[in-house]
Amino acid sequence: MPPPSQQTGERRPRAMVIDRAWRGLGPGLESLSGPGGAPLTRTVKLIVLPLIIRPATHPELAVDFLGPAQAARLDALIRESGARLEATAQWFTLLKRTRRALGIVAGNPQDLYFQRCFELATEHGRPSAGADTVARAVVEDVAGAAGGRTVEVLKDHLADAVRRARLDGELATAWESHQPAPAADAVAAVVLAAEVLEACGAPGRSRNSPEYTAMVEAGHGGLFGRALWAEASGVWGRDDLPVHLGLTAWQVPPCPEAGRGASTATLPAPLDRTLFERLFVVLQSSARREELPTVPELVGREAGRSCAPLGLYDESLRAAVVLGGRLAVGLDPLGSGDSALGRTAAHRAVNSRWRREASALRARRMTVSPRPDPDGGVLDALAQDLRTPWSAYMRRLWVRLHGRDVRDAPLGDIASAWAVLDGVARSVMMDHRARVRSALRTLSATAAEAAERSSA
Numbered sequence: 001m002p003p004p005s006q007q008t009g010e011r012r013p014r015a016m017v018i019d020r021a022w023r024g025l026g027p028g029l030e031s032l033s034g035p036g037g038a039p040l041t042r043t044v045k046l047i048v049l050p051l052i053i054r055p056a057t058h059p060e061l062a063v064d065f066l067g068p069a070q071a072a073r074l075d076a077l078i079r080e081s082g083a084r085l086e087a088t089a090q091w092f093t094l095l096k097r098t099r100r101a102l103g104i105v106a107g108n109p110q111d112l113y114f115q116r117c118f119e120l121a122t123e124h125g126r127p128s129a130g131a132d133t134v135a136r137a138v139v140e141d142v143a144g145a146a147g148g149r150t151v152e153v154l155k156d157h158l159a160d161a162v163r164r165a166r167l168d169g170e171l172a173t174a175w176e177s178h179q180p181a182p183a184a185d186a187v188a189a190v191v192l193a194a195e196v197l198e199a200c201g202a203p204g205r206s207r208n209s210p211e212y213t214a215m216v217e218a219g220h221g222g223l224f225g226r227a228l229w230a231e232a233s234g235v236w237g238r239d240d241l242p243v244h245l246g247l248t249a250w251q252v253p254p255c256p257e258a259g260r261g262a263s264t265a266t267l268p269a270p271l272d273r274t275l276f277e278r279l280f281v282v283l284q285s286s287a288r289r290e291e292l293p294t295v296p297e298l299v300g301r302e303a304g305r306s307c308a309p310l311g312l313y314d315e316s317l318r319a320a321v322v323l324g325g326r327l328a329v330g331l332d333p334l335g336s337g338d339s340a341l342g343r344t345a346a347h348r349a350v351n352s353r354w355r356r357e358a359s360a361l362r363a364r365r366m367t368v369s370p371r372p373d374p375d376g377g378v379l380d381a382l383a384q385d386l387r388t389p390w391s392a393y394m395r396r397l398w399v400r401l402h403g404r405d406v407r408d409a410p411l412g413d414i415a416s417a418w419a420v421l422d423g424v425a426r427s428v429m430m431d432h433r434a435r436v437r438s439a440l441r442t443l444s445a446t447a448a449e450a451a452e453r454s455s456a
Helices: 014-023 041-053 068-080 082-101 109-124 131-145 151-159 161-176 183-201 210-217 220-228 275-285 295-306 315-329 345-355 358-368 378-387 390-406 414-455
Strands: none
Touching: 014 041, 014 068, 041 068, 041 109, 041 414, 068 082, 082 109, 082 131, 109 131, 151 161, 151 275, 151 295, 161 295, 183 210, 183 220, 183 315, 183 345, 183 414, 210 220, 210 315, 210 414, 220 315, 275 295, 275 390, 295 390, 315 345, 315 390, 315 414, 345 414, 378 414, 390 414
16 A cells, blocks of 8 residues: 555656655654745755655656656655654754854855754764764864855955955946947847757757757857846847846846845845845855855956856856746746747746646636735735746846856756756745745634634
């Protein structure tokens, strides 16, 4: 008999199989789970997929939808790891407590410690006698590996008024040297991008696409970025869409500044960020900061990068921005069918996956329902996100490409480019799913409280 978390005779989304198997493990995993009990996105990305499922070892589990046998195997792998995952959660709690005691604040603890905690759980089991000493050694080792590549070092580096003034002057000079490109160049890039996206979604696609190679070698990404400086319009075939698709709040990106601080909650659009804000994101999200250049070198290179077309140096990454934009404007999660831009094989693959999402189905019902939103607008706002999905997609895509640019990690072939483009689409979809679930939990709790008060 298959495990209770599975159903027979049908293919199931891998994410759903993971979610149900995780919930079946019971208590003790709170530090690795979200408020609703599902595994955190980073838990799946950093622990479940690479360390438990190991798609390279189990290629049959590397697909999005699993048959009954594959779903049962994945379920079993997670359940067999229950004790180790509980120990991982306990080590993570201990490492966070040790980190606070040592006054370390740099970096995201999940990125820094999740995989190390799984290693500790594998080697030692649950924390026991001597665990405090082990935890301190791990935290100090991780902090030392950063080699001064921290937000605090960045803040100190840019606190110098003379250095900051010099950087602002260099940025202004570089910005004034722009050579804008006409809108026709951007249109040509978008047309070629559609051909590349058709190749991306084609069955049995090869890693070497002549369309993708031509796009990169001809510098279409750079030309597209230069068109942003010329107030291009109509590039996407729709006059209501700005060419930058939300990468800036302005019609033309502003000259970047050095900056002195940043906050995750108030980060502006990617092309409107200061040097500090750009590097703040890189340093906060990097699990392997020892691979980054030193802070002075990071700042020096970012000054030039921020004034380059699309805020990126590498041409393959600039091309990925154009590809992402062409994909983004054709996204149609609600299945309205009114987007003539979503007609490539890549669009069909992404849109069909998104339309199967329960959160998208609910949002679609809301768009055709004459009844007002009962929660005062929260769910309607989430539905609106699905009517205009390109902004969230492009913002996340740019951040991912910027991180690759900082690490000198170009996209050498069409398969690598598609992995990034499709991965961002999945990430946006999962984020929206989590927000819908959170809103529904809040509404349910509010309704229960109201019912309790009325019956009192």
